[in-house]
Amino acid sequence: MATWSNLGLQDSASPLMEQLNFFHDHTLLILIMITILVGYLMFMLFFNKFTNRFLLHGQTIEIIWTILPAIVLMFIALPSLRILYLLDEINSPAITLKTIGHQWYWSYEYSDFLNLEFDSYMVPTNELETNGFRLLDVDNRIVLPMNTQVRILVTAADVLHSWTIPALGVKVDATPGRLNQTNFLMNRPGLFFGQCSEICGANHSFMPIVLESSPT
Template identity: 40%
Template sequence: MKSGRFASCVGHVAKALGLSLAIAAASAAAWAQEAAPAAAPAAAAGSYTPMKPTPGIGMPVDGGLGIQTQFSKIGEYGLWMHDVILMPVMVIISVFVLALLLWVIVRYNKRANPVASKTSHNTLIEVVWTLLPVLILVGIAIPSIDLIAKQYKPAPKGALTIKATGNQWFWTYSYPDNGDFEVVSNMLNLPGQPVVNNGVRDVGSKPWDGPSHLEVDNRMVVPVGEPIRLLVTAADVIHSFAVPSLWMKLDGVPGRINEKVLLVEKPGVYYGQCSELCGAKHGYMPIALEALPRDKFNAWVLTHPGGAIDGQKPAAQAAAAPAAEAAPVGEATGEGQGDATAAAAE
């Protein structure tokens, strides 16, 4: 009799354990089916091939004169001021002063004018040469102040934030809105010359490399056509983040964060350099900025550990969340095992 009861109890326990294992297996299979479609696009999206720069665009050229072609609204405005207002005014003033000097040399030299004039002043001329420069300066000041105000207008709410930190002698770029990962950017070494950065490849070893002294191993990547809140600071001495073709120059000061809006109008690769004397390798810390369409920028973000689309959870956390929600309460707390044990005891 006792042996029969014992066998019955063993049967109940085996049945309960089998039921629990079946439930667990079904839950795991359901979670796998839900997670697989979500994980597949993320894996597919996390691919990136650096863009090949366009010669002469976003970089200096041999024998170049003047300002580089601009690819930002502020840069286009600044270039217009330079070409349409400042240069013509400077040329006119310079030619006018030169003409006055030549006229004085020819008209009032000792041979042409043996008896010197005793005129002490001329009220009309004095008023004119006082008021005319004032009017010229006011005419230049109005668009200049407008340009300064636009350069330091705060970024709109919700703008992507990127932090650039100057170091001796390389740059680091942090993406706090995309999982807070960091990119370290070193200048590529020059073939046949002393090594500048140990462990970094030579320029020209990849098909997408740009000019020597300007190309880096890891570029600063940004989405094109979006206002970006760029934060610039430094870890050791004063550096300066400067990209001429984007009208961008902002000092990085240790212990201080400077802010400016960066907006790139067209996809491409844009080069710059540290523009503040910062030590022995000051000339070896270039800036390479790659502007990509938003979908390609998101794919680049997902190639980094912990990378996430703006404000979203990283892929690993997003995949873990459905699993936690799908797990039955009984399995998480062990209540199902307690019920099985009670049934067996009965």
């Protein structure tokens, strides 16, 4: 979960989030290099005494500043496309979880078992335990095994919602009348927190998600 003064991304708890972290760092490095180069060129342009009154066009420099950005974009686009395909890939899921967004709570169904479904509401502040997390704890957590391919089906009963757990790199829109799906694999035990990430009404901020990753 996000903590106070944490300016970076959350620690990854799935291989997919690790790839997203690597891509973030890769892209940020390229952007920093471009910023330094452009800043240096601008500095040299403003603080030198060289002038050329007869320069009409520079074909060589035009070729360079056309080809170099194209190469840089390739270095960003290829890893991005790879991750986009990984996001949509579903590898023989061992368990399926169906998630339904409501105003303003989540309901869950374990599709591989008969009559295993429950609603998950935020625990109000006045009922919160001493070691609980305000606006993040729920009365019924999702419990899923770690190191297991999980498929999640997401829809909504009323308005648009979005089921999101940042530590897993998962964000799926919950749309009424439409069934979206994705998959993930948790490679560490623990509690992972998320929230509805689509404005859905007055109590949009009070739709937390808590997923418990169990080693057994």
